[in-house]
Amino acid sequence: MSFTRRQVLGGLASLAVVGVGAGGARWWLGRPVIAAEHDYELIAAPLDIELIPGHVTPALTYNGRFPGQEIRVRQGEWLRVRFTNHLGQPTTIHWHGIRLPIAMDGVPFISQAPVLPGESFVYQFKTPDAGSYWYHPHVASSEQLGRGLEGPLIVEEREPTGFAHEMTLCLKNWHVDKDGAFTAFSIPREAARVGTLGRLTTVNGQHAPVIELAAGAIVRLRILNVDNTATYRLNLPGVEARIYALDGHPVEPRPFEEEYLLGPGMRIDLAYKVPPAGTTVSLRNGPLRLATLGSVDQGTHTTEWPRPLPANPVSEPDLATAETLAFRFEWVATLAGDPGNCGKAMYWQINGQAGGEHKEGVEHPPLAKLTLGKSYIFEFRNMAQYLHPVHLHGLTFKVLSSDRHRIIPYFTDTYLLGKNETARVALVADNPGKWMLHCHVIDHMETGLMGTIEVS
Template sequence: MENSVLNRRNFIKSSMAIAIVGALPQLILAKQSSTEFDYELIIAPADVNIVPGGSTPALSFNGGYPSPVIRAKQHQPVRIRVINQLKEPTTIHWHGLRIPIDMDGVPFLSQMPIMPGDTFDYEFTPPDAGTFWYHPHMNSIEQLGKGLVGALIVEEAEKPDFDADLVLCMKNWHIKDDGSFTALTSPQNAFRMGTPGRIMTINGEMHPTYDVPAGGAIRIRFLNVDNTLVYDVNSTDPDAQIIAIDGNPIEQPITLENHLMAPGMRLDLGVMSSKEVGKSITFKHKNKPLVTLRSVASTATFHSLPALPLNPIPEPDLNNAETIKFAFEWNANITPIHKDGKVNYNFWTMNRRSWEGMSKGNIPAPLAQLERGKTYLFELSNLTQYHHPIHIHGHTFTVLKSNKKAITPFHSDTVLLGKNETVIAALVADNPGRWMYHCHIIEHLKTGFMGYVEVS
């Protein structure tokens, strides 16, 4: 473990050296230790400043927002100690990582909840490099909505030569102009697109500007850590290139025109900043500015964008694959009311089944049982008029085709389905365990749109 800590410190130093060139995002690293663990995350309430002159009573990792950026390295172990100082249980899920089931962070399904005052050590070795993130999987509407979301960057075994590497967490805050929270959800919105926030931010700031080295090769990592909003990302730079989708590099970069990013999804872009000092590039959601990059004087040498090495995603055996159909629908049944008078909102179904919930000793049956090592074709059919980002834990899909648009096959852990869209995605069931499988619009997840598949 000490060797991995030493290596990690080396590439953290190089990342910090990059940050000296201009005013890059002020994201911090989690606290480090050279003995028992590599990083420490303390989960606790904290007041943060999102709107001018207002204080927001958030939930935080290590006392603020944006949350600490955790940097691991491909094929090297990392240990992260989580200390729960909330008044309720929590867990941490490492979104997009293909890691052992007991590190996946789903309460009761893969671990017991981390109770108030308790500590849990997560340890895993990332097989894939790329842009990932972390968040709780308990009381998700509130815990994520109030700030418990953060970036996890897995550096490549052989790091590409970018002049700057920006981590940009996209989040709409449900807050008023004085910083106090508005309602995070409502039944009327939960059975539609979800409840949108009011304040659109990048790393907790509204339309920030970051300085980048003039003439430099810039890697931009967008992460949609929002509960609800589907971002439609575009750029004023006609030459901006998509180089990775949901943590996975693509073989041939694609020129960015616009790219839909639902909650849970990530997008890595490569741009060459202008040689001319003071020139800028703005990235937008539709026509609303998200972030601006401004060229500043530097010693960067103008060169082309470096290529990203591909991740070792298992090749699906399409000739011997079994097809499993999943229909995602709206539940039109009468909403049940408990004996205490509380309403049990269930609006969404997967194969006509709403998630029943689970507890210790009470785990519902899986949606599907998969044979380890076998390839499956998931036929994902959205029979509703709303977008649904379908996220699989512990595995990576190979997205093959859609009935709505042309697709060049790519790898993803979160497949976005549009209105009445059916997507075929291959999955090699090579990771044993009970893996959560759900829509990543958090209100949909909490009102029935969740289940799991079991690999045995």
């Protein structure tokens, strides 16, 4: 996408030179004992971008681009990212879907203090699972994500997968008007219902782009929903495509049928057989075109589908001994403000608890306390008619069943809980910490649908 370069505070003048404000050194961790092969600098800063032709939108970006720089690391290796905040407000980075130590999870006042303007923080962790993931803030989330602070994190498999070509596609629905100015990221009436939707949909920052792919190739399409609110009804009519992974984790390859609902925070990896040169195909959200996939002649390519992706090393829950815990996602008929949530009204709760984004000095009791190493079954019940993409930090769960549709069990970190649906998922509590459990419709999260699961 095109940019008008306006780097506030000179933050992007040089990615190698960053300032650490007063107190920043207390969060500097130094280089890990095992030298990282994948080192990245990430800088969050304001930047004018052109979403609407001829108009400027005052966005927030990582490294001067949207989506933020694609970070790549090989499975099982160390990832070290030195992050510097050149925004005018505190922020953090949460590594969505990654099983990592609690100190690296990026939740303010749970895993770390917020990174203040001018400060730096080093995130370093091993990446146990291959797949498609992403990163974003967990401070002032509706605004910071709404303004563009998102980027892909790709963990490559240890061995070649058979895919010679791949492309990452980040889907986002921007809250802008016809002149490119931001509109409200959260409207109370909408937050209490489906969530506040934007009006301009983009793929990798462009509205309805044309994406050229090699004719005859089988391309791995990594599709990430980095939106605040929108659930996409993905479809690719009239093509050959197969699902290879959901939310980072491999599944037995199966045909990509009429459509797949991809909620906020969710990802899907498709193997797409590119048709002959000169052919165009629409990647669509229901009947609406998201992007045009073109095909150009770039020589001959293998036409054999790649073998299934290797499974990630996720612990298999013991269903025979698992304890069952119920989680009710409820709508609350109130407009009362909550001083602990900066005066925002609370419309939602989990098991009778309404918890917004964490603030200094505000304590919320955990929704559940789990014993380290024990297996659990979570029963998610949606008490409303609106979709809730339920996301769990730090742990991976296995989807077992639903009372609304057939489930082929699979591992994930985010499950799209439908209207009045009850779903059962299972996990092993094998990562100690206080982990967030929340809806990834951001203004649902900020108005009550957030709590913690404590593993010790």
